[in-house]
Amino acid sequence: MGRQTARIAAIAYHLPTATLDNDALAQIFPEWPAQKITDKTGIVRRHIAAADETAGDLAFHAAISLFTSNDIELHAIDFLILCTQTPDYLLPTTACVLQNRLGLPTSCGALDINLGCSGYIYGLALAKGLIEAGIRKNVLLLTADTYSKLINPRDRSVRTLFGDGASATLIAAKDGPSALGPFVLGTDGAGAANLIVPAGGMRLPHSAASAVETEDAAGNVRSHDQLFMDGAEIMQFTLCSVPRVMRELLDAAGKTLDDIDHVIFHQANQFMLEALRKKIKIPAEKFIVELDTVGNTVSSTIPIAIARARASGRIRSGDTALLLGFGVGYSWAGTLATLP
Incomplete structure (x- = not known):
C-alpha cells in the first residue's frame, strides 16, 4: 500500500432562494441600465440571503446536498473546515455549530478560517495537509458568505457584483500519487484597506459614529459598518499578481498550460x-x-464554477484544472487538481 494522499472526491453547492436581477438594480441606479451592468460585470442576477438566513444556514444546505447526491456517510467525516467572513457568531466558531447540526461525530475536528476570494484554495491546502500527514482521512470543506448583509443598498460599486452562496467539498484520502497540488500561497497585507469592513471588530467596534453614512465622489453610499472596495486598486493588484502566481504554480508542478484541461480563477x-x-x-x-x-x-466561486461546468458537461471526471483565488487580504492561492 502506498502513502496516503489527497483527492477532491465530490463537490456540491447551495444558493439562497431570493434573487436580485439587473432590472431591479437599474431602478435603484438609473444611470446604469440593466444591460450596462451585464456588460460590465458579466452578471445578470445574484442570489441574496434572507434577513434571517446566515452563512451557517447556507453551508448546512450545501453539505446536505453533498451528502445526499454522493451517498456520503456522516460517520466517515473526521474534520470540518468552514471558510467564511460572515460567521453566525463572533464565538463559538460556526464550524462547531455545524458539526452538531449536521450530525457529524464528536470525534470530528472543526474550525473556521476567515478568508475570502482565495479561501477555497487555502481550505484545500489545509485539508491536504491533514490527510497527507496521516491526521485525518475525510475532510469536509465548506465555504459560505453573505456579503449582501455587509453592503449598503446604495453602494453600486459592490452591490452589482456580490451574491450569497455556499459550497461543500469532500477531500478524501487515497493511495498513490496525490491528485491535489502543488500549492502556491501568498499574502500582502499592505492592501488590506482596499477591501475591508472597517468597523465591527475589536479595532473599531460598532458605534453610532461607525453607522453614519457618507457618499463618495462616485455617488456610492456606505458607512464604516459596511463593505468598502477600491476597485481600481483591486484590479491593479490582480493584473500584477495572478500571472506571476500562475507561472510559479506551473513551474512548481513542472507543467505548461498545454498540460491543463481547465483554468478556473476566482469568479x-x-x-x-x-x-x-x-x-x-x-x-x-x-x-x-x-x-x-x-x-x-x-469563497464559493471556484467550487460553484466547477460544479456548474460539470453539470453542463464542459468538465468531465478526471480532468485536470488549475485553480487560482485572489483578493481580500490581499491574499492569493493556486493549486492543480484532478476533478471529481
Missing part, C-alpha cells in the same frame, strides 16, 4: 476575468467562467 467579474485571460494568453476553450446567474460568491 470576480467578467471584465477582470477577460483581462486576465488575454494578458496570460489562456485559450478561451480552457477558461471557465460561471458567474452570470450567481455573481461573485467570494
Whole structure:
C-alpha cells in the first residue's frame, strides 16, 4: 500500500432562494441600465440571503446536498473546515455549530478560517495537509458568505457584483500519487484597506459614529459598518499578481498550460476575468467562467464554477484544472487538481 494522499472526491453547492436581477438594480441606479451592468460585470442576477438566513444556514444546505447526491456517510467525516467572513457568531466558531447540526461525530475536528476570494484554495491546502500527514482521512470543506448583509443598498460599486452562496467539498484520502497540488500561497497585507469592513471588530467596534453614512465622489453610499472596495486598486493588484502566481504554480508542478484541461480563477467579474485571460494568453476553450446567474460568491466561486461546468458537461471526471483565488487580504492561492 502506498502513502496516503489527497483527492477532491465530490463537490456540491447551495444558493439562497431570493434573487436580485439587473432590472431591479437599474431602478435603484438609473444611470446604469440593466444591460450596462451585464456588460460590465458579466452578471445578470445574484442570489441574496434572507434577513434571517446566515452563512451557517447556507453551508448546512450545501453539505446536505453533498451528502445526499454522493451517498456520503456522516460517520466517515473526521474534520470540518468552514471558510467564511460572515460567521453566525463572533464565538463559538460556526464550524462547531455545524458539526452538531449536521450530525457529524464528536470525534470530528472543526474550525473556521476567515478568508475570502482565495479561501477555497487555502481550505484545500489545509485539508491536504491533514490527510497527507496521516491526521485525518475525510475532510469536509465548506465555504459560505453573505456579503449582501455587509453592503449598503446604495453602494453600486459592490452591490452589482456580490451574491450569497455556499459550497461543500469532500477531500478524501487515497493511495498513490496525490491528485491535489502543488500549492502556491501568498499574502500582502499592505492592501488590506482596499477591501475591508472597517468597523465591527475589536479595532473599531460598532458605534453610532461607525453607522453614519457618507457618499463618495462616485455617488456610492456606505458607512464604516459596511463593505468598502477600491476597485481600481483591486484590479491593479490582480493584473500584477495572478500571472506571476500562475507561472510559479506551473513551474512548481513542472507543467505548461498545454498540460491543463481547465483554468478556473476566482469568479470576480467578467471584465477582470477577460483581462486576465488575454494578458496570460489562456485559450478561451480552457477558461471557465460561471458567474452570470450567481455573481461573485467570494469563497464559493471556484467550487460553484466547477460544479456548474460539470453539470453542463464542459468538465468531465478526471480532468485536470488549475485553480487560482485572489483578493481580500490581499491574499492569493493556486493549486492543480484532478476533478471529481
